[in-house]
Amino acid sequence: MNTFTKAIAAALAFALTPVAYAGTEAFVAENCAGCHALSRNDAGSRAELLGPPLFHAGAKFRKDWMVRWLQSPTRIYPAGWFPPRHIESTPEGDVIDAASLVDHPALDAERAQAVADWLATLPAPEGVELSTDYTPAKVAMRMGQLDFRRFKGCVACHRDEPDSGGVSGPELYTAWERLQPGYLLNYIGDPDAWHDQPLMPVLEMNEQAVQKLVNYLYTIAETQP
Structure with a gap:
């Protein structure tokens, strides 16, 4: 079969x-x-x-x-x-x-x-510690789009709005509604900790850069009708 x-x-x-x-x-x-x-x-x-x-x-x-x-x-x-x-x-x-x-x-x-x-009872992978001190903050939509689409190239695999962007990864315009902030912060920084065969590349980003991306996903959610 x-x-x-x-x-x-x-x-x-x-x-x-x-x-x-x-x-x-x-x-x-x-x-x-x-x-x-x-x-x-x-x-x-x-x-x-x-x-x-x-x-x-x-x-x-x-x-x-x-x-x-x-x-x-x-x-x-x-x-x-x-x-x-x-x-x-x-x-x-x-x-x-x-x-x-x-x-x-x-x-x-x-x-x-x-x-x-x-x-909801299934835990994070062994050794993964999720951030609990993150506070979401809005970013300027235009700057968030530039960061997502051009500077970090996320749009090659993901969509930040319907019918616009890559298709090899999950759409991210509903990511804030769907995913826990601690997961977003940790996964973007270390996808290998969550999957043995991730398609997501390991991006060399500091904590501030990761938070900027997550803040953009939060901003998308906050600006949707």
């Missing part, structure tokens, strides 16, 4: 599993492991997965966001978790093969809350 077929089977099982399934941890293992790594030992090759690893979800995602997103999923990775599987080369350039992407199934409110509660 190939990865795409496994994903379809997992999605069907996810949607059809009754709410009375015995235990949230068992539900996650049964329905999520087909697309996500639930432990670092299960991470394997990036090409074997259809979604990001979840073994550090409690230190990465905001729980209230997880509850909402699991009920009404939207695409975070424009070209999927493994972009080469979903990108087609054309005379006009690379385009996303939308038909090859698998939608995440939605959960009802009760199950979404239970799954989010369980995921």
Whole structure:
């Protein structure tokens, strides 16, 4: 069974599993492991997965966001978790093969809350210390855009607004709503600590430069209607 077929089977099982399934941890293992790594030992090759690893979800995602997103999923990775599987080369350039992407199934409110509660217990990787003394501050939007798009080149892989920017990484115009500040600060500085095979390069930035990027993501969130 190939990865795409496994994903379809997992999605069907996810949607059809009754709410009375015995235990949230068992539900996650049964329905999520087909697309996500639930432990670092299960991470394997990036090409074997259809979604990001979840073994550090409690230190990465905001729980209230997880509850909402699991009920009404939207695409975070424009070209999927493994972009080469979903990108087609054309005379006009690379385009996303939308038909090859698998939608995440939605959960009802009760199950979404239970799954989010369980995921929120999963800690940061061993040895990672998350910053707790960061206070977000707005930056001038124009300067933040220049820093993100030109000076640091983040736009090559990420989008800071819909339909504008790279597709090999997650979109970041909803990053502040989705991700914990401590995760953003630590991951930007040391992605290797979170994944064994990150596509994110290790950028030589001091703490002030990292905070400037995170402040830009905060500013995007604060200026959205």
